[in-house]
Amino acid sequence: MAEPLLRVEKLVRRFGGIIATDNVSLDVAAGELHAIIGPNGAGKTTLISQLTGHLAPNSGSVSLGGRDITHLPAYRRCALGLARSFQITSLLFDFTAADNVALAAQAHAGTSFRFFANARKEKGLRDAAHAALDRVGLLHRADVVVSRLSHGERRELELAVALASKPKLLLLDEPMAGLGVTESQRMVKLLQELRKEVSIVLVEHDMPAVFALADRITVLVYGRVIASGDPAAIRGNDDVKRAYLGDQHVVTHHV
Ligand SMILES: Nc1ncnc2c1ncn2[C@@H]1O[C@H](COP(=O)(O)OP(=O)(O)OP(=O)(O)O)[C@@H](O)[C@H]1O
Structure with missing residues (x-):
C-alpha cells in the first residue's frame, strides 16, 4: 500500500x-x-x-x-x-485582501525579513496573491481592505492565505x-x-x-x-x- x-x-x-x-x-x-x-x-x-x-x-x-x-x-x-487555515483574527484588517495573501506568500518564499512594502510591489508576490485569490473566487475583491469584506469573504481569504504557502x-x-x-x-x-x-x-x-x-x-x-x-x-x-x-x-x- x-x-x-x-x-x-x-x-x-x-x-x-x-x-x-x-x-x-x-x-x-x-x-x-x-x-x-x-x-x-x-x-x-x-x-x-x-x-x-x-x-x-x-x-x-x-x-x-x-x-x-x-x-x-x-x-x-x-x-x-502543511498549512492550517488561519483564523480570521490573524488577518490584517487594514490591509487589502491581496496584501494579506502577498504577505503570506512572502513569508513562504523566505523573504519575510524584507520590508512588507516590497511585497506589494514585487510582481512575483502580487501574481501569487492574485492566483490564490482567484482559486477561492475572491479576485474581484483583491484591492478591498479586509475590514470591508463580509464574514464569508474573510473565511475565503483565510483559505487563500493558507494556499499561498502551496501546501x-x-x-x-x-x-x-x-x-x-x-x-x-x-x-x-x-x-x-x-x-x-x-x-x-x-x-x-x-x-x-x-x-x-x-x-x-x-x-x-x-x-x-x-x-x-x-x-x-x-x-x-x-x-x-x-x-x-x-x-x-x-x-x-x-x-
Ligand atoms: N490549553 C488547554 N488547557 C487545558 N485544557 C485544555 C486546553 N486546550 C484544550 N483543553 C481541554 O481539552 C479537551 C479538548 O479540547 P478541544 O478544544 O481540543 O476540543 P474540540 O473537540 O476542538 O472542541 P470544540 O468542538 O468545542 O472546538 C477539552 O476538555 C478542553 O477543555
Missing part, C-alpha cells in the same frame, strides 16, 4: 488530569479529504494543533510523506507542505463556523474544487457539509477515536449514533 501523506500514531496529549488526545492513530492518503468530527471538547482542535506543531504531544508520532515531523516546529512543517495538506478548523446558509453552500463548493488539488483534513460541526465532502471520517469522543470510515459506514455506525450523531439530521443537502 502507498505511504499515506499524513500518519498519526498513538498520539497522546494531556492537560493536567484531562486526556485531550487519547492514543489517536489515523492516516490521510494523498488526495483525500478526511473529516474529523466529534462533540464539543472531543479534542479536535488539540489534535490539529499537534499536527501543525503549535502543541507538543506527550507521546506518539506524526509523519508527513514518510518523514517524522513530531518534533519539528510549525514553520518547518509549513515549509514541508500538500491543508488543515481546516471549522471553515463553516458563523456562515449563513448561502455562504456555507459557497464554501462547500469551494472546498469541492480545492480538494482536487490539495489533500484536506477538515474539522467541522456542519454535518451536511462533512457528509457531502468527506472521503473518510474519523470520529473523536473524549479524545479517543471511536470510529473511522467512509461516510456511509459512519452514518450507519451505532457507537457514533449513540455518542455523537444521535438523531442529528444527517442529510447531504449541499450539492
Whole structure:
C-alpha cells in the first residue's frame, strides 16, 4: 500500500488530569479529504494543533510523506507542505485582501525579513496573491481592505492565505463556523474544487457539509477515536449514533 501523506500514531496529549488526545492513530492518503468530527471538547482542535506543531504531544508520532515531523516546529512543517487555515483574527484588517495573501506568500518564499512594502510591489508576490485569490473566487475583491469584506469573504481569504504557502495538506478548523446558509453552500463548493488539488483534513460541526465532502471520517469522543470510515459506514455506525450523531439530521443537502 502507498505511504499515506499524513500518519498519526498513538498520539497522546494531556492537560493536567484531562486526556485531550487519547492514543489517536489515523492516516490521510494523498488526495483525500478526511473529516474529523466529534462533540464539543472531543479534542479536535488539540489534535490539529499537534499536527501543525503549535502543541507538543506527550507521546506518539506524526509523519508527513514518510518523514517524522513530531518534533519539528510549525514553520518547518509549513515549509514541508502543511498549512492550517488561519483564523480570521490573524488577518490584517487594514490591509487589502491581496496584501494579506502577498504577505503570506512572502513569508513562504523566505523573504519575510524584507520590508512588507516590497511585497506589494514585487510582481512575483502580487501574481501569487492574485492566483490564490482567484482559486477561492475572491479576485474581484483583491484591492478591498479586509475590514470591508463580509464574514464569508474573510473565511475565503483565510483559505487563500493558507494556499499561498502551496501546501500538500491543508488543515481546516471549522471553515463553516458563523456562515449563513448561502455562504456555507459557497464554501462547500469551494472546498469541492480545492480538494482536487490539495489533500484536506477538515474539522467541522456542519454535518451536511462533512457528509457531502468527506472521503473518510474519523470520529473523536473524549479524545479517543471511536470510529473511522467512509461516510456511509459512519452514518450507519451505532457507537457514533449513540455518542455523537444521535438523531442529528444527517442529510447531504449541499450539492
Ligand atoms: N490549553 C488547554 N488547557 C487545558 N485544557 C485544555 C486546553 N486546550 C484544550 N483543553 C481541554 O481539552 C479537551 C479538548 O479540547 P478541544 O478544544 O481540543 O476540543 P474540540 O473537540 O476542538 O472542541 P470544540 O468542538 O468545542 O472546538 C477539552 O476538555 C478542553 O477543555
